[in-house]
Amino acid sequence: MKLEMKDSPGQLVAALTPISEYGGNIIAVIHQREPDASSDTLGVQIVLEIEQDRLDALVAAIKRQGVSILRLGEERLLYRQSVIMIGHLIHTDIGDTIDRIDSTGFAEVAELNVQMPAIAEPSTALITIKATTRSEMERALDLLRGVAAEKGLLIVEPLAEGER
Amino acid sequence: MRVAVLGLGAVGKGLLRMLAEKPELGLVLTAVADSSSAWIDPDGLDPAVVLDRKCTTNRCGTQGLTADQVLDSGAYDVLVELTPTNAVTGEPALTHMRRALSMGRHVVTSNKGPIAAAHAELEELAAEQGVALRYEATVGGAIPVIHAIRNGLAGNRFHAVTGVLNGTCNYILTRMDEEGLTYDQALAEARELGYAEADPTYDVRGIDAAIKLVILANTCWNLGVTLDDVAITGIDGLTVDALRLADAQDCTIRLIGEASPERGLRVAPRVLPRSHPLVIEGTLNAIMLSTDMAGECTMMGKGAGSVETASAIIGDLLAIRDRWVECG
Numbered sequence: 001m002k003l004e005m006k007d008s009p010g011q012l013v014a015a016l017t018p019i020s021e022y023g024g025n026i027i028a029v030i031h032q033r034e035p036d037a038s039s040d041t042l043g044v045q046i047v048l049e050i051e052q053d054r055l056d057a058l059v060a061a062i063k064r065q066g067v068s069i070l071r072l073g074e075e076r077l078l079y080r081q082s083v084i085m086i087g088h089l090i091h092t093d094i095g096d097t098i099d100r101i102d103s104t105g106f107a108e109v110a111e112l113n114v115q116m117p118a119i120a121e122p123s124t125a126l127i128t129i130k131a132t133t134r135s136e137m138e139r140a141l142d143l144l145r146g147v148a149a150e151k152g153l154l155i156v157e158p159l160a161e162g163e164r
Numbered sequence: 165m166r167v168a169v170l171g172l173g174a175v176g177k178g179l180l181r182m183l184a185e186k187p188e189l190g191l192v193l194t195a196v197a198d199s200s201s202a203w204i205d206p207d208g209l210d211p212a213v214v215l216d217r218k219c220t221t222n223r224c225g226t227q228g229l230t231a232d233q234v235l236d237s238g239a240y241d242v243l244v245e246l247t248p249t250n251a252v253t254g255e256p257a258l259t260h261m262r263r264a265l266s267m268g269r270h271v272v273t274s275n276k277g278p279i280a281a282a283h284a285e286l287e288e289l290a291a292e293q294g295v296a297l298r299y300e301a302t303v304g305g306a307i308p309v310i311h312a313i314r315n316g317l318a319g320n321r322f323h324a325v326t327g328v329l330n331g332t333c334n335y336i337l338t339r340m341d342e343e344g345l346t347y348d349q350a351l352a353e354a355r356e357l358g359y360a361e362a363d364p365t366y367d368v369r370g371i372d373a374a375i376k377l378v379i380l381a382n383t384c385w386n387l388g389v390t391l392d393d394v395a396i397t398g399i400d401g402l403t404v405d406a407l408r409l410a411d412a413q414d415c416t417i418r419l420i421g422e423a424s425p426e427r428g429l430r431v432a433p434r435v436l437p438r439s440h441p442l443v444i445e446g447t448l449n450a451i452m453l454s455t456d457m458a459g460e461c462t463m464m465g466k467g468a469g470s471v472e473t474a475s476a477i478i479g480d481l482l483a484i485r486d487r488w489v490e491c492g
Contacts, residue, residue, distance in 0.1 A: 115405035124405035159434040
């Protein structure tokens with residue numbers, strides 16, 4: 001989003017504070033002073049991620065701080081995560097496995113690469129899931145873990161980056 | 165400082181060999197016991213002679229004498245407990261360690277069973293008696309990770325500990341990745357090279373890694389977790405295709421132990437980018453500590469071997485000597 005604020009001390013902090021209050025995650029703050037120094041306002045671009053349903057409340061909160069929002073570009077940020085599944089994938093109905101993710105409404109299987117060595121041998125698949133937020137991705141993975149346990153499949157998940 | 169050694173398998177022999185080679189360390193061997201004999205001499209034994217006797221007769225001392233008599237003799241400042249590990253009960257090592265600590269003797273061990281099963285109880289007993297319990301050799305072979313947690317990184321808050329804790333699994337996965345061997349082929353090769361036991365279940369099913377993870381977690385957070393608290397998945401179900409699919413994404417698969425107070429304890433094969441510091445080759449081990457002050461700190465090294473394990477034991481012995489015995 002692109003914000004316009006008074007060029008006075010404390011304004012940037014005033015604009016940023018509500019973001020963390022509403023559980024948003026600031027990815028970048030781009031702060032460019034326009035060449036015409038005569039302007040007493042300051043344009044700041046903030047790139048952030050936040051749950052869809054909290055966005056309106058956040059916008060209202062920022063406005064209450066006396067900061068005007070010039071432009072709000074919304075993008076459904078897509079998280080992609082690949083996991084490897086091993087087992088009798090086809091015979092445990094891979095269509096159903098995919099459906100269970102797709103039918104959540106918040107995550108979908110974007111890619112599937114299945115390797116089938118021989119009829120009696122377990123197959124291996126790389127399954128890529130897309131979700132809009134990190135927590136939805138975690139929910140989708142939880143669902144997949146449940147499906148795998150139920151169908152006797154082995155899941156190899158990526159090692160998440162450390163919680164920093 | 166007088167040292168008694170219980171257990172003369174590969175690790176015990178490695179330790180005696182190093183004691184024989186390094187008399188300047190001032191570690192005096194006063195008692196040894198194996199499963200069928202013992203030798204006690206409060207004036208000091210020559211580790212080379214004990215080793216020679218063990219290798220020629222398969223007994224280190226006098227038949228009929230036992231570990232119990234070594235313990236009761238009290239002719240030692242530090243007990244080094246190296247008997248075979250029992251992952252479930254920790255016995256007989258646990259009894260040996262309790263007795264030595266109760267008698268006011270320091271204990272050093274490479275024995276994972278008792279430390280995983282009864283860490284808090286043993287620490288408490290040691291504290292009551294004003295003696296030390298050290299177990300560097302239980303995790304990561306020669307890597308001084310317990311020292312790092314307790315001393316080098318003291319004062320840090322630990323967010324997570326993550327690691328490659330089993331060299332056998334890491335070797336198998338490395339070979340499946342590099343050479344496209346099947347799991348069975350890589351396991352057979354590991355056995356031939358002596359990296360895997362005749363019964364590899366304990367390693368490949370992730371139990372050994374889980375026990376080490378329990379020890380690391382209790383050292384970091386002292387939450388009294390046990391093997392039952394670890395969600396374990398082994399590597400025995402992995403296919404070559406899985407490694408190939410990972411490779412296509414510039415990743416590979418390693419057996420990773422992961423613990424944090426929030427997310428609990430988990431041992432499972434995981435997909436990691438090849439550039440990840442825990443992607444190490446062959447039988448090596450690596451441990452990454454995530455902390456508040458030091459950030460991420462990764463240590464890598466030899467996770468097994470008799471002399472490598474002796475290095476960890478001797479490190480513990482000298483730490484005890486410096487901190488407890490000479491000062492007082």
